[in-house]
Amino acid sequence: MSDSLLLTDLYIYPVKSLGGIRLTEAVVEPRGLRHDRRWLIVNEHNQFMTQRQTAAMAHLQVAPAYNGFLLSHQQRPELLPLYVPFEATPEKTLFVTVWDDMVFAWRARPECDEWLSEALGQSCKLVYMSDMVRRDTEPDLNPEGQLVSFADAYPFLLIGQASLLDLNNRLGEPVGMERFRPNFVFSGGAAFAEDSWSQFRIGELDFRAVRACGRCVLTTIDPATAQKNALGEPLRTLASYRTEDGSAMFGQNVTSAGRGRVAVGQPIAVHSYKA
Structure with a gap:
């Protein structure tokens, strides 16, 4: 069936705000996909760093390696x-914000800090x-x-391929899905069909689409060049027809109480819709 929903891509981002690794299957754990955003870069004040303030982080590429990953700088061989x-x-431990x-x-090994300080x-x-760490999602929307x-804010981000196609049809220059850093990408259904989902299943695991994801300036940074788009695209176009409560919305923030594996090619079944 043309309207059948299938999981087509899986991504993890081992370090927050750095590049992702594309997988064929992944393990769902209490705080997201296994190894997803468990590492974080912080500044000298122990405050988190992202491409929002440090666009040069887009130059750092992530590649899979045995029981870990490799960081490299695309412009500094x-x-x-x-x-x-x-x-x-x-x-060694510390508190971070x-x-x-x-x-x-x-703390990571000292050579990791030295490498990142030099790279950035x-x-x-x-x-x-x-x-051992407990960091909760929005408690008012997630009483569980x-x-x-x-x-x-959320352990999973879900985006439909039709949603990106709808956006790209409105842009002068299309952008790739990597701009939006999803965990789950699916085919089938109309553009932004995921906005209406509530309870759904991927393979044998149940998920809940809680709310739309408000997008930020990070989406305007080209991951290949670390340059911000001079016109503010694709955020400007997205905001022209997808604004809610002052934010441009794209994708669904998702939670799950399930434990197990998900894999590319598995069917997605929607069990209930938002009121």
């Missing part, structure tokens, strides 16, 4: 790739969120007490 394991050890949250974190031209540290990693 003299900086040899840095290996980072998926998990850290609790040898992410938006309004202050959470306990484990400022003093910074790499830190890891352990399973869902957890989240170092992601902005």
Whole structure:
């Protein structure tokens, strides 16, 4: 059936605000997909860093490696790739801030801090969120007490391919899905069909679409060049027809109480819709 819904892409972002890794299957855990945004770069004041303020972070590429990933600088080949394991050890700790949250974190190896400070031209540290940390999603919308990693607010982001096609048909220059940093991408259904979903299932696991995701200036940064679009695209066009409560909306913030695996090619079944 042409309207059948299928999971077509899976992504994790091991370090918040750096590039993603495309997977064929992933493990759903209490705070999101396994290894998704468990690492965070913080400044000398232990405050989180993103491309919103530090566009040069877009130059840092992430590639899969054995039990971890490699960081490299796309414009500085003299900086040899840095290996980072998926998990850290609790040898050194500190408190870091992410938006309004202050959470306990484990320090990476000193050479990680040195590499990132050199790559970004400022003093910074790499830190890891352990399973001992409790960081809740919005409690007023999630009374069940869902957890989240170092992601902005929710453990999963879902976007339909038809939604990106609708946006690209309005842009002078189309953009890729990587601009919007989803975890789940699906085919089938009309543009922005995901806005109406409430309870849905991917394969054998249940999920809940809580609310639309408000987009920021990060979407205007070209991941290939780290340059911001002079016209503010695609955010400007998105805001012209997708604004709600002062934010341009694109994608759905999602939670899950399920545990298990999801895989590209699995069907998606919508069980209920928002009122």
